[in-house]
Amino acid sequence: MKENHDPFARSRELFARAQSSIAGGINSGIRKMEQPVPLYFTRGEGPRVWDADGNEYIDFQIGQGALLYGHAPKGMADAIAAQARLGTHWAAQCELEIEVAERLQAMIPSAELIRFNNSATEVVCAAFRLARAHTGRPLILKFEGHYHGWSDEGLVGFGTPPERWGDDEQPEPFHPSRGVIPEVPQQFVVARWNDPEHLQRRVAQFPGKIAAIVFEPVLCNTGCMEPAEGMLAAIREICDREGIVMIADETITGFRFGAGGAQGYYGFVPDLTVLGKALGGGTPFAALAGRRAFFTGILEGSVIHAGTLNANPLCLAAAKWCLDFVCERGARHPGEMIELGRRLMEGLRQLGKEHGIPLRLQGPGLVFHATLLKDGAEDGPVRDYRDYVRRHDAARWTHLRRCLLEEGVRAIERGLWFLSMAHNDADIDEALGRAKPAFERHAEQWKANGRGSPSTA
Ligand SMILES: Cc1ncc(COP(=O)(O)O)c(C=O)c1O
Numbered sequence: 001m002k003e004n005h006d007p008f009a010r011s012r013e014l015f016a017r018a019q020s021s022i023a024g025g026i027n028s029g030i031r032k033m034e035q036p037v038p039l040y041f042t043r044g045e046g047p048r049v050w051d052a053d054g055n056e057y058i059d060f061q062i063g064q065g066a067l068l069y070g071h072a073p074k075g076m077a078d079a080i081a082a083q084a085r086l087g088t089h090w091a092a093q094c095e096l097e098i099e100v101a102e103r104l105q106a107m108i109p110s111a112e113l114i115r116f117n118n119s120a121t122e123v124v125c126a127a128f129r130l131a132r133a134h135t136g137r138p139l140i141l142k143f144e145g146h147y148h149g150w151s152d153e154g155l156v157g158f159g160t161p162p163e164r165w166g167d168d169e170q171p172e173p174f175h176p177s178r179g180v181i182p183e184v185p186q187q188f189v190v191a192r193w194n195d196p197e198h199l200q201r202r203v204a205q206f207p208g209k210i211a212a213i214v215f216e217p218v219l220c221n222t223g224c225m226e227p228a229e230g231m232l233a234a235i236r237e238i239c240d241r242e243g244i245v246m247i248a249d250e251t252i253t254g255f256r257f258g259a260g261g262a263q264g265y266y267g268f269v270p271d272l273t274v275l276g277k278a279l280g281g282g283t284p285f286a287a288l289a290g291r292r293a294f295f296t297g298i299l300e301g302s303v304i305h306a307g308t309l310n311a312n313p314l315c316l317a318a319a320k321w322c323l324d325f326v327c328e329r330g331a332r333h334p335g336e337m338i339e340l341g342r343r344l345m346e347g348l349r350q351l352g353k354e355h356g357i358p359l360r361l362q363g364p365g366l367v368f369h370a371t372l373l374k375d376g377a378e379d380g381p382v383r384d385y386r387d388y389v390r391r392h393d394a395a396r397w398t399h400l401r402r403c404l405l406e407e408g409v410r411a412i413e414r415g416l417w418f419l420s421m422a423h424n425d426a427d428i429d430e431a432l433g434r435a436k437p438a439f440e441r442h443a444e445q446w447k448a449n450g451r452g453s454p455s456t457a
Contacts, residue, residue, distance in 0.1 A: 007406065010052040014040045029150075033413035035402050044071025046422040049410065057410040058431045060344075060417040065220075065252050065367065068278035069325055070422020076281055076321045083317035091308055096316040103323040104289055107259045110269050111289035115298065116311040118284045120251040120276030121149025124214070126288050126305050127272045128153055131212035131245035133297035139206055141213045141244075143193040144171045145222035145385025148214060148249055148274075152180045157190035158221070162389060168192065169201070193219055193384045194227065196234035203238050212272075213239060214247040217262035220416060221252075223371060223388040224363035225381075232268040239271070245294060251276040251286070256366050256418075258334045259326050265334070281322040285315035329421070334366055340428055341365025341419045347432035355443035357400070363417075370415045372396040399446060403438035 006012070015037050018025040024032065031038050040052040047070055049059045059071070069076065083096075101114040117123050128140055140153070148154035152175075160174040171192060173185040189210065191202040203210060213235055219225040239246040248270035253262035255278040263270060272290035279285055297303030326333060342365040352359030358373040362382055371382055377391040397415050404411060409431050411417050 007053055007055055008037050008039065008051075011040045012037045014052060030413065033398075035398055035413075046070040046073075047420055047424075047427050055408065057405070057408050058423075058427055058434070059410045060419070060431075061410050061412045062418045062420045063282050064277070064412070065256065065418045066277040066280070066282045067422075068256055068420055069281050069322060070420050071282075073281070073321075073325075073422070075325070076318050079317040079321040080283070080314055083313050086313070088314055089309065089312055094311075094313055094316070096313055096320060097311040100316050100319045100323065103320065103327075104275075104287065107323065107327070108261060108263065108273065108289060110263060110271070110273060110291060112292045113290065113295045115288045115295075115305055116316075117286045117288070117307055118309050118312065118315070119149070120249070120274050120286045121151050121154055122307065123274045123276065123286045123288045124148045124154050124247075124249065125151055127214070127247045127274060127290075128212060129303055129305075130272065130288075130294055130297050131247065133303045134245055134294055135211040135243060137209055137211040138187055139189055139210045140187065141189040141191060141203065141206075141210050143215050143219070143385075144190050145193065145388065146214075146216045146219055146249070147221035148216075150177075152177075152184040153187075155180075156185050156188040160385075162386075165386065168386070169198070170205075192386065194225060194231055195384070196228070196230050199231075199234055200238065203242060203244075208242075210242065210244050212245040212247050214249055216249050216251075217253050217266060217268075218257075218364070218367070219385075220363075220367055220369075222385050223382050223392065224367055224369035224416060225383065225388075226364055227266060228383070232266055236268055236270075245272060246270045247272045247274065249274040252367065254278060255322070255326050256334070256337075257364075278322065280315050280319050283315040283318040284309075285312070285319055325421075333421070337419045337421060337423075338365040340423055340425070341368060341417075343425070344417070344419070344428050344431065347428070348435060351432070351435055351439040355439045357439060357443055357446075365419065367416065367418050370397060370400075370411065370417065372400065372415075396446065400438070400442045403442040403445075404435060406441075407434040407438040409434050409438065 015025050026032050026038050041049055042052055043050050047059055049071055050056050104111045104114050142157055144157050147158050156173050156175055159176040164172050164174045166172040171190040173188040173190050175185045191199050250261045250273050254275045257265040271294045276286035298305055345361040345368055349361055360371040362369050372393045373391055374393045382388050401411055
């Protein structure tokens with residue numbers, strides 16, 4: 001991008017205009033994080049996306065992971081268009097919903113029954129309701145830093161500031177939003193991720209009271225932390241022993257980690273599974289899948305689950321295309337994407353080394369996180385939320401991300417990178433070529449100022 005020219009002028013103009021019609025100028029809180037301005041996009045194709053200023057990016061934000069098949073895949077666009085001509089919404093049944101549910105059953109062994117919604121936030125609420133009805137117990141155990149949507153229930157224990165951590169053994173059920181029903185956080189037990197012994201002790205503090213344990217199988221909403229050795233087996237064992245419902249939130253990992261999601265990849269069998277993002281390939285679609293016994297409340301009619309737009313035919317048409325695409329890839333998925341992701345990680349690691357940037361890349365390639373270590377922070381795997389907050393220099397990442405953006409590489413505002421099936425070797429080479437001047441500029445500016453001074457105003 002040229003010197004002395006604001007490459008984001010049109011986005012700035014639109015963002016300023018949006019202030020008088022859209023509350024805060026954006027429609028999802030996290031989008032406000034984007035520096036120097038939340039960007040406006042006009043089109044995408046495969047792994048690339050173009051903003052309103054005409055800048056082209058190799059995209060690793062990729063719809064916050066939803067665009068597993070890249071931007072605007074032709075087959076999906078055709079499927080949605082064909083359905084749109086037949087009808088956009090019936091608020092009733094159609095054969096497509098059975099076809100999609102049957103595909104899920106075939107791909108995910110624990111998916112004996114399915115219900116559809118439009119967002120994973122809603123699905124999480126349904127899962128909690130079913131679990132409470134199933135067990136007759138009030139509490140949900142969740143892990144610190146895991147994100148389960150933006151509802152009162154989904155956000156407990158997310159983004160807890162250090163002054164509210166409580167001691168390591170008893171994390172506080174902090175809620176990051178005002179306006180929440182005051183009793184909601186009290187219905188949660190928060191535990192630290194990746195410490196099976198701590199989890200055993202935490203559960204033992206609430207005998208006969210915990211209805212469900214919910215978790216991101218790979219913590220992707222705070223850093224990127226795969227389950228530690230024995231962690232998933234410990235959750236399954238505790239749930240079986242204590243009669244607790246095991247809820248895997250596979251909103252991010254579903255289909256990304258293979259046709260069977262993280263449960264296929266790591267080999268575990270949850271009771272209920274939350275699916276979203278890649279299920280609809282960028283359409284507003286999500287599903288609850290699980291073993292028949294845990295749907296009893298819905299089957300008997302004692303648990304209410306509803307939604308005007310549930311099983312919307314446009315989303316179903318997209319989802320059918322997406323699931324067939326995953327299945328057609330067969331054994332090539334997720335191996336090919338892992339390889340690409342690892343190459344990208346290695347290239348970025350090398351660039352970090354060359355420029356003296358304390359960059360730690362962590363994750364299984366399909367998704368990974370760029371942690372920038374704070375001055376004096378030790379290297380080594382980031383294990384849990386507290387470890388992440390203690391060691392990750394968020395301000396420094398924001399500066400590096402912006403330098404990358406200015407060179408045409410788009411990563412996520414909080415440090416995450418997603419691969420897609422649309423990226424190939426040439427895209428990775430090109431992204432690394434673009435990243436080189438971005439790393440150089442970041443290193444120079446950070447050193448010069450002791451902090452980030454953006455290269456354009
Ligand atoms: C693990 C996880 N669960 C739930 C959600 C909520 O999904 P949605 O934004 O579709 O409501 C998200 C969204 O990022 C997520 O990452």
